Amino acid sequence: MASGFAEAGIAxxxxxxxxxxxxxxxxxxxxxxxxxLDSGGGRKLERFGxxxxxxxxxxxxxxxxxxxGAWLRADAAFKATSAEEDGEGGxxxxxxxxxxxxxxxxxxxxxxCRLTSFRxxxxxxxQLPHWEWMIAWLQGVPAPxxxxxxxxxxxxxxxxxxxxxxxxxxxxxxxxxxxxxQNQAVxxxxxxxxxxxxxxxxxxxxxxxxxxxxxxxILIDPPKFGRGPNGEEWDVFVHLPxxxxxxxxxxxxxxxxxxxxxxxxxxxxxxxxxxxxxxxxGRTGATESGELAVxxxxxxxxxxxxxxxxxxxxxxx
Ligand SMILES: C[S@@+](CC[C@H](N)C(=O)[O-])C[C@H]1O[C@@H](n2cnc3c(N)ncnc32)[C@H](O)[C@@H]1O
Numbered sequence: 001m002a003s004g005f006a007e008a009g010i011a012x013x014x015x016x017x018x019x020x021x022x023x024x025x026x027x028x029x030x031x032x033x034x035x036x037l038d039s040g041g042g043r044k045l046e047r048f049g050x051x052x053x054x055x056x057x058x059x060x061x062x063x064x065x066x067x068x069g070a071w072l073r074a075d076a077a078f079k080a081t082s083a084e085e086d087g088e089g090g091x092x093x094x095x096x097x098x099x100x101x102x103x104x105x106x107x108x109x110x111x112x113c114r115l116t117s118f119r120x121x122x123x124x125x126x127q128l129p130h131w132e133w134m135i136a137w138l139q140g141v142p143a144p145x146x147x148x149x150x151x152x153x154x155x156x157x158x159x160x161x162x163x164x165x166x167x168x169x170x171x172x173x174x175x176x177x178x179x180x181x182q183n184q185a186v187x188x189x190x191x192x193x194x195x196x197x198x199x200x201x202x203x204x205x206x207x208x209x210x211x212x213x214x215x216x217x218i219l220i221d222p223p224k225f226g227r228g229p230n231g232e233e234w235d236v237f238v239h240l241p242x243x244x245x246x247x248x249x250x251x252x253x254x255x256x257x258x259x260x261x262x263x264x265x266x267x268x269x270x271x272x273x274x275x276x277x278x279x280x281x282g283r284t285g286a287t288e289s290g291e292l293a294v295x296x297x298x299x300x301x302x303x304x305x306x307x308x309x310x311x312x313x314x315x316x317x
Contacts, residue, residue, distance in 0.1 A: 200228025
Protein backbone atom coordinates (compact mmCIF):
# COMPACT_ATOMS: atom_id res chain seq x y z
CA MET A 1 0.00 0.00 0.00
CA ALA A 2 1.50 3.33 -0.94
CA SER A 3 1.07 6.40 1.20
CA GLY A 4 -0.21 9.38 -0.73
CA PHE A 5 2.25 12.12 -0.10
CA ALA A 6 2.82 15.45 -1.66
CA GLU A 7 6.08 17.33 -1.71
CA ALA A 8 5.21 21.00 -1.67
CA GLY A 9 8.09 23.36 -2.32
CA ILE A 10 7.89 26.66 -0.52
CA ALA A 11 10.88 27.99 -2.33
CA UNK A 12 8.81 30.23 -4.62
CA UNK A 13 9.80 33.47 -2.95
CA UNK A 14 12.86 35.22 -4.35
CA UNK A 15 16.01 34.38 -2.43
CA UNK A 16 17.73 37.29 -0.82
CA UNK A 17 21.12 35.56 -0.82
CA UNK A 18 22.46 33.18 -3.43
CA UNK A 19 23.49 30.72 -0.72
CA UNK A 20 20.13 30.51 1.09
CA UNK A 21 18.64 27.03 0.81
CA UNK A 22 15.06 26.71 -0.42
CA UNK A 23 13.18 25.04 2.39
CA UNK A 24 10.49 22.51 1.51
CA UNK A 25 7.41 21.12 3.14
CA UNK A 26 6.97 17.37 2.70
CA UNK A 27 3.41 16.47 3.62
CA UNK A 28 1.75 13.08 3.81
CA UNK A 29 -1.95 12.28 3.59
CA UNK A 30 -1.27 9.06 5.49
CA UNK A 31 -2.13 5.58 4.25
CA UNK A 32 -5.01 3.10 4.41
CA UNK A 33 -4.33 2.46 8.11
CA UNK A 34 -3.56 6.03 9.17
CA UNK A 35 -5.28 9.40 8.77
CA UNK A 36 -5.18 12.75 10.52
CA LEU A 37 -8.94 13.31 10.72
CA ASP A 38 -8.96 16.79 12.23
CA SER A 39 -6.84 19.16 14.28
CA GLY A 40 -7.35 22.35 16.26
CA GLY A 41 -7.65 23.82 19.72
CA GLY A 42 -4.25 22.38 20.64
CA ARG A 43 -5.26 18.80 19.78
CA LYS A 44 -5.26 16.30 16.91
CA LEU A 45 -7.73 13.55 16.04
CA GLU A 46 -6.14 10.60 14.24
CA ARG A 47 -7.11 7.12 13.08
CA PHE A 48 -4.58 4.36 13.65
CA GLY A 49 -6.00 1.17 12.16
CA UNK A 50 -9.41 0.62 13.71
CA UNK A 51 -9.09 3.15 16.57
CA UNK A 52 -9.47 6.92 16.67
CA UNK A 53 -7.21 8.79 19.07
CA UNK A 54 -7.45 12.35 20.40
CA UNK A 55 -4.09 13.75 21.61
CA UNK A 56 -2.54 17.11 22.53
CA UNK A 57 -0.84 18.92 19.65
CA UNK A 58 0.70 22.28 20.42
CA UNK A 59 1.01 23.24 16.73
CA UNK A 60 -2.76 23.00 16.08
CA UNK A 61 -3.44 26.64 16.83
CA UNK A 62 -6.52 26.88 14.59
CA UNK A 63 -10.08 25.75 15.34
CA UNK A 64 -11.17 22.14 14.76
CA UNK A 65 -13.11 21.64 11.52
CA UNK A 66 -15.30 18.74 12.70
CA UNK A 67 -18.18 19.11 15.15
CA UNK A 68 -17.33 18.36 18.81
CA GLY A 69 -19.23 15.04 18.65
CA ALA A 70 -16.63 13.62 16.27
CA TRP A 71 -13.94 14.29 18.88
CA LEU A 72 -16.04 12.99 21.77
CA ARG A 73 -16.52 9.70 19.92
CA ALA A 74 -12.75 9.08 19.81
CA ASP A 75 -11.89 5.64 21.17
CA ALA A 76 -9.15 7.12 23.37
CA ALA A 77 -8.13 10.61 24.45
CA PHE A 78 -4.94 11.67 26.20
CA LYS A 79 -5.22 14.29 28.91
CA ALA A 80 -1.87 15.90 29.64
CA THR A 81 -1.06 16.59 33.28
CA SER A 82 1.26 19.45 32.44
CA ALA A 83 0.49 22.50 30.37
CA GLU A 84 4.07 22.44 29.11
CA GLU A 85 4.31 22.39 25.33
CA ASP A 86 6.17 19.11 25.22
CA GLY A 87 5.55 17.69 28.68
CA GLU A 88 4.69 14.07 28.07
CA GLY A 89 2.96 13.04 31.32
CA GLY A 90 -0.75 12.42 31.45
CA UNK A 91 -3.54 9.85 31.33
CA UNK A 92 -5.63 8.09 28.70
CA UNK A 93 -9.44 8.08 28.87
CA UNK A 94 -11.05 5.41 26.72
CA UNK A 95 -14.59 5.32 25.32
CA UNK A 96 -14.28 1.81 23.99
CA UNK A 97 -12.22 -1.23 24.97
CA UNK A 98 -8.83 -0.61 23.37
CA UNK A 99 -6.64 -3.75 23.44
CA UNK A 100 -3.12 -3.61 24.80
CA UNK A 101 -1.86 -3.68 21.22
CA UNK A 102 -3.48 -3.45 17.82
CA UNK A 103 -1.99 -3.71 14.33
CA UNK A 104 -1.37 -0.84 11.93
CA UNK A 105 -0.13 -1.72 8.48
CA UNK A 106 2.48 0.53 6.86
CA UNK A 107 3.38 -0.67 3.38
CA UNK A 108 5.09 -4.08 3.82
CA UNK A 109 5.23 -4.01 7.62
CA UNK A 110 2.93 -4.16 10.61
CA UNK A 111 3.45 -1.98 13.66
CA UNK A 112 1.67 -2.87 16.89
CA CYS A 113 0.24 0.30 18.37
CA ARG A 114 -0.36 0.78 22.08
CA LEU A 115 -1.45 3.66 24.30
CA THR A 116 1.80 4.59 26.06
CA SER A 117 2.05 6.74 29.14
CA PHE A 118 4.08 9.22 27.04
CA ARG A 119 1.04 9.94 24.78
CA UNK A 120 2.73 8.23 21.80
CA UNK A 121 1.30 5.11 20.18
CA UNK A 122 4.42 3.55 18.63
CA UNK A 123 4.58 5.10 15.19
CA UNK A 124 5.29 8.55 13.76
CA UNK A 125 3.28 8.58 10.49
CA UNK A 126 4.75 11.87 9.28
CA GLN A 127 7.84 9.77 8.49
CA LEU A 128 5.96 8.00 5.65
CA PRO A 129 7.48 10.19 2.91
CA HIS A 130 10.98 9.55 4.28
CA TRP A 131 10.26 5.83 4.29
CA GLU A 132 8.93 5.92 0.72
CA TRP A 133 11.98 7.89 -0.33
CA MET A 134 14.30 5.42 1.47
CA ILE A 135 12.70 2.38 -0.17
CA ALA A 136 13.10 3.91 -3.64
CA TRP A 137 16.66 5.05 -2.90
CA LEU A 138 17.75 1.63 -1.59
CA GLN A 139 16.76 0.03 -4.91
CA GLY A 140 19.75 1.67 -6.57
CA VAL A 141 22.31 0.46 -4.00
CA PRO A 142 23.81 -3.05 -4.16
CA ALA A 143 23.83 -4.78 -0.72
CA PRO A 144 22.80 -1.63 1.16
CA UNK A 145 23.72 -1.17 4.82
CA UNK A 146 21.47 1.07 6.92
CA UNK A 147 22.18 2.53 10.37
CA UNK A 148 19.01 3.56 12.21
CA UNK A 149 19.79 5.73 15.26
CA UNK A 150 17.17 6.46 17.96
CA UNK A 151 15.25 3.72 16.22
CA UNK A 152 12.29 3.35 18.65
CA UNK A 153 9.77 0.65 17.60
CA UNK A 154 11.56 -0.06 14.34
CA UNK A 155 9.19 0.94 11.54
CA UNK A 156 12.07 2.35 9.48
CA UNK A 157 14.33 -0.65 10.27
CA UNK A 158 11.65 -3.10 9.14
CA UNK A 159 10.85 -1.18 5.96
CA UNK A 160 14.57 -1.05 5.16
CA UNK A 161 15.08 -4.82 5.57
CA UNK A 162 11.90 -5.44 3.58
CA UNK A 163 13.55 -3.34 0.84
CA UNK A 164 16.66 -5.55 0.89
CA UNK A 165 18.97 -3.73 3.32
CA UNK A 166 21.01 -5.01 6.26
CA UNK A 167 20.05 -2.87 9.24
CA UNK A 168 21.77 -1.86 12.46
CA UNK A 169 19.06 -0.65 14.84
CA UNK A 170 20.31 1.45 17.76
CA UNK A 171 18.01 2.31 20.63
CA UNK A 172 18.51 3.12 24.32
CA UNK A 173 15.28 1.65 25.63
CA UNK A 174 15.09 -2.10 26.26
CA UNK A 175 11.27 -1.85 26.10
CA UNK A 176 11.38 -0.15 22.70
CA UNK A 177 13.70 -2.88 21.34
CA UNK A 178 11.36 -5.60 22.65
CA UNK A 179 8.47 -3.77 20.96
CA UNK A 180 10.44 -3.51 17.70
CA UNK A 181 11.11 -7.27 17.82
CA GLN A 182 7.36 -7.87 18.24
CA ASN A 183 6.82 -5.71 15.17
CA GLN A 184 9.41 -7.79 13.32
CA ALA A 185 7.52 -10.98 14.22
CA VAL A 186 4.07 -9.69 13.22
CA UNK A 187 5.59 -8.36 10.00
CA UNK A 188 6.86 -11.90 9.27
CA UNK A 189 10.40 -10.61 8.91
CA UNK A 190 11.93 -12.90 11.55
CA UNK A 191 14.77 -13.99 9.31
CA UNK A 192 15.57 -10.45 8.16
CA UNK A 193 19.11 -9.17 8.86
CA UNK A 194 18.65 -6.71 11.73
CA UNK A 195 21.40 -6.16 14.30
CA UNK A 196 19.63 -5.02 17.49
CA UNK A 197 21.86 -2.71 19.53
CA UNK A 198 20.82 -1.56 23.00
CA UNK A 199 23.19 1.36 23.43
CA UNK A 200 23.66 5.07 23.65
CA UNK A 201 23.60 6.40 20.08
CA UNK A 202 26.66 8.61 20.60
CA UNK A 203 28.75 5.86 22.17
CA UNK A 204 27.81 3.33 19.50
CA UNK A 205 28.59 5.70 16.64
CA UNK A 206 31.96 6.66 18.17
CA UNK A 207 32.84 2.95 18.41
CA UNK A 208 31.78 2.37 14.80
CA UNK A 209 34.10 5.20 13.71
CA UNK A 210 37.01 3.53 15.51
CA UNK A 211 36.13 0.22 13.84
CA UNK A 212 35.99 2.03 10.45
CA UNK A 213 32.59 0.56 9.63
CA UNK A 214 30.57 2.11 6.79
CA UNK A 215 26.87 2.55 6.03
CA UNK A 216 25.11 3.64 2.86
CA UNK A 217 22.20 5.25 4.67
CA ILE A 218 22.09 6.72 8.17
CA LEU A 219 18.73 7.65 9.71
CA ILE A 220 18.91 9.96 12.73
CA ASP A 221 15.70 10.70 14.57
CA PRO A 222 16.69 12.04 17.98
CA PRO A 223 14.45 13.35 20.74
CA LYS A 224 15.16 16.75 22.29
CA PHE A 225 16.37 15.12 25.52
CA GLY A 226 17.03 11.46 26.17
CA ARG A 227 19.11 9.00 28.12
CA GLY A 228 21.31 6.11 27.04
CA PRO A 229 20.81 2.73 28.73
CA ASN A 230 23.38 3.66 31.38
CA GLY A 231 22.01 7.12 31.97
CA GLU A 232 24.16 8.81 29.28
CA GLU A 233 22.74 12.26 28.57
CA TRP A 234 21.34 13.23 25.21
CA ASP A 235 20.57 16.91 24.57
CA VAL A 236 20.03 17.65 20.90
CA PHE A 237 21.48 21.17 21.11
CA VAL A 238 24.61 19.99 22.90
CA HIS A 239 25.30 16.60 21.33
CA LEU A 240 23.92 16.65 17.76
CA PRO A 241 26.91 18.39 16.11
CA UNK A 242 29.48 15.81 17.31
CA UNK A 243 27.12 12.93 16.53
CA UNK A 244 26.65 14.22 12.98
CA UNK A 245 30.41 14.62 12.51
CA UNK A 246 30.88 10.99 13.50
CA UNK A 247 28.01 9.93 11.21
CA UNK A 248 29.67 11.75 8.30
CA UNK A 249 32.76 9.57 8.90
CA UNK A 250 30.60 6.43 8.80
CA UNK A 251 29.04 7.12 5.40
CA UNK A 252 30.07 4.86 2.53
CA UNK A 253 32.44 6.53 0.09
CA UNK A 254 29.89 6.09 -2.71
CA UNK A 255 26.10 5.88 -2.77
CA UNK A 256 25.58 7.44 0.61
CA UNK A 257 22.71 9.31 2.22
CA UNK A 258 21.73 10.68 5.59
CA UNK A 259 18.28 11.67 6.86
CA UNK A 260 17.96 13.77 10.01
CA UNK A 261 14.59 14.51 11.64
CA UNK A 262 14.17 16.61 14.77
CA UNK A 263 11.06 16.96 16.89
CA UNK A 264 9.64 19.37 19.39
CA UNK A 265 12.61 21.64 19.56
CA UNK A 266 12.84 25.37 19.32
CA UNK A 267 15.02 25.40 16.24
CA UNK A 268 14.79 26.24 12.58
CA UNK A 269 15.17 23.94 9.60
CA UNK A 270 17.89 26.38 8.54
CA UNK A 271 19.92 25.51 11.66
CA UNK A 272 19.73 21.79 10.86
CA UNK A 273 20.53 22.50 7.21
CA UNK A 274 23.61 24.52 8.14
CA UNK A 275 24.89 21.83 10.51
CA UNK A 276 24.48 18.97 8.01
CA UNK A 277 26.18 21.03 5.27
CA UNK A 278 29.10 21.75 7.59
CA UNK A 279 29.49 18.12 8.68
CA UNK A 280 29.41 16.89 5.07
CA UNK A 281 31.42 19.75 3.58
CA GLY A 282 34.17 17.34 2.49
CA ARG A 283 31.75 15.32 0.36
CA THR A 284 30.05 16.17 -2.92
CA GLY A 285 26.34 15.85 -2.39
CA ALA A 286 23.01 17.62 -2.24
CA THR A 287 21.32 18.86 0.91
CA GLU A 288 17.61 19.47 1.18
CA SER A 289 15.84 20.74 4.31
CA GLY A 290 12.42 21.73 5.51
CA GLU A 291 9.49 20.51 7.55
CA LEU A 292 7.51 17.31 7.65
CA ALA A 293 3.75 17.74 7.92
CA VAL A 294 0.57 15.68 7.85
CA UNK A 295 -2.38 16.70 5.66
CA UNK A 296 -5.54 16.84 7.72
CA UNK A 297 -8.67 15.28 6.17
CA UNK A 298 -11.34 17.61 7.58
CA UNK A 299 -9.89 20.96 6.62
CA UNK A 300 -6.96 20.11 4.35
CA UNK A 301 -4.59 21.98 6.64
CA UNK A 302 -0.96 20.97 6.99
CA UNK A 303 -0.10 20.04 10.56
CA UNK A 304 3.65 20.56 11.04
CA UNK A 305 5.44 17.82 12.98
CA UNK A 306 9.19 18.09 12.63
CA UNK A 307 12.21 19.47 10.82
CA UNK A 308 14.21 17.38 8.41
CA UNK A 309 17.40 17.45 6.40
CA UNK A 310 18.27 14.88 3.75
CA UNK A 311 21.72 14.63 2.27
CA UNK A 312 22.54 12.42 -0.72
CA UNK A 313 25.93 11.91 -2.32
CA UNK A 314 26.08 13.20 -5.89
CA UNK A 315 26.78 9.81 -7.45
CA UNK A 316 23.17 8.95 -6.61
CA UNK A 317 21.31 12.06 -7.81
C1 LIG B 1 11.60 10.31 18.36
S1 LIG B 1 11.84 8.64 18.87
C2 LIG B 1 12.31 7.98 17.33
C3 LIG B 1 11.15 7.63 16.40
C4 LIG B 1 11.47 6.56 15.35
N1 LIG B 1 12.61 6.91 14.53
C5 LIG B 1 10.25 6.22 14.47
O1 LIG B 1 10.05 6.84 13.44
O2 LIG B 1 9.45 5.38 14.88
C6 LIG B 1 13.32 8.81 19.87
C7 LIG B 1 13.91 7.49 20.41
O3 LIG B 1 15.24 7.76 20.87
C8 LIG B 1 15.52 6.91 21.98
N2 LIG B 1 16.67 7.50 22.70
C9 LIG B 1 16.68 8.52 23.57
N3 LIG B 1 17.94 8.79 24.00
C10 LIG B 1 18.75 7.91 23.36
C11 LIG B 1 20.17 7.69 23.36
N4 LIG B 1 20.98 8.43 24.12
N5 LIG B 1 20.67 6.72 22.55
C12 LIG B 1 19.84 5.97 21.77
N6 LIG B 1 18.49 6.12 21.75
C13 LIG B 1 17.95 7.09 22.53
C14 LIG B 1 14.23 6.89 22.75
O4 LIG B 1 14.18 5.76 23.61
C15 LIG B 1 13.19 6.86 21.61
O5 LIG B 1 12.83 5.54 21.32
